[in-house]
Amino acid sequence: MNNTLYGETIMERIKSFCVDHRVLKQGIYLSRVDDDITTFDIRMTTPNVDKALEPKAAHAIEHIGATLLRNGQYKDHIIYFGPMGCMTGFYLISKDLDLDKINEIVTDLFTQVAKWTGPIPGAVPEECGNYTYMDLEKAKKSAQFFLDAPWEHEYTYL
Numbered sequence: 001m002n003n004t005l006y007g008e009t010i011m012e013r014i015k016s017f018c019v020d021h022r023v024l025k026q027g028i029y030l031s032r033v034d035d036d037i038t039t040f041d042i043r044m045t046t047p048n049v050d051k052a053l054e055p056k057a058a059h060a061i062e063h064i065g066a067t068l069l070r071n072g073q074y075k076d077h078i079i080y081f082g083p084m085g086c087m088t089g090f091y092l093i094s095k096d097l098d099l100d101k102i103n104e105i106v107t108d109l110f111t112q113v114a115k116w117t118g119p120i121p122g123a124v125p126e127e128c129g130n131y132t133y134m135d136l137e138k139a140k141k142s143a144q145f146f147l148d149a150p151w152e153h154e155y156t157y158l
């Protein structure tokens with residue numbers, strides 16, 4: 001077990017902290033499998049190298065992305081889509097979908113985000129807790145930046 005001292009407490013280093021972020025590239029990674037539920041990490045920027053996502057851009061991508069995924073062909077296979085706290089990408093939790101299918105879905109998703117003309121779904125006070133905290137232009141640029149990169153799929157662990 002990979003234990004680490006946090007202050008005076010030894011705790012298990014959680015799985016996502018065991019990914020070596022120094023060699024991590026843009027791409028889509030299978031992060032964990034829980035029976036038929038699979039969590040994919042969508043790494044939109046190279047951690048600690050590229051500029052991270054603007055939080056307002058990530059918020060706009062979250063609204064557009066979640067809406068498209070829940071209306072798309074695979075809507076019954078999508079459990080969750082939301083931003084990483086480090087602002088380098090998104091988590092996509094799915095049911096019964098493999099990496100090939102996820103690649104296809106994510107390519108289509110970010111292509112649509114990159115050319116979104118608005119309005120942003122759910123960007124109204126009754127549907128969001130911070131509805132003006134969005135930047136569509138930066139969201140579109142970030143989506144295109146991700147689409148233009150070669151994608152890696154294999155994590156290196158510490």
Ligand SMILES: [Zn+2]
Nearest residue numbers: 063128129130
């Ligand atoms: Zn919101």
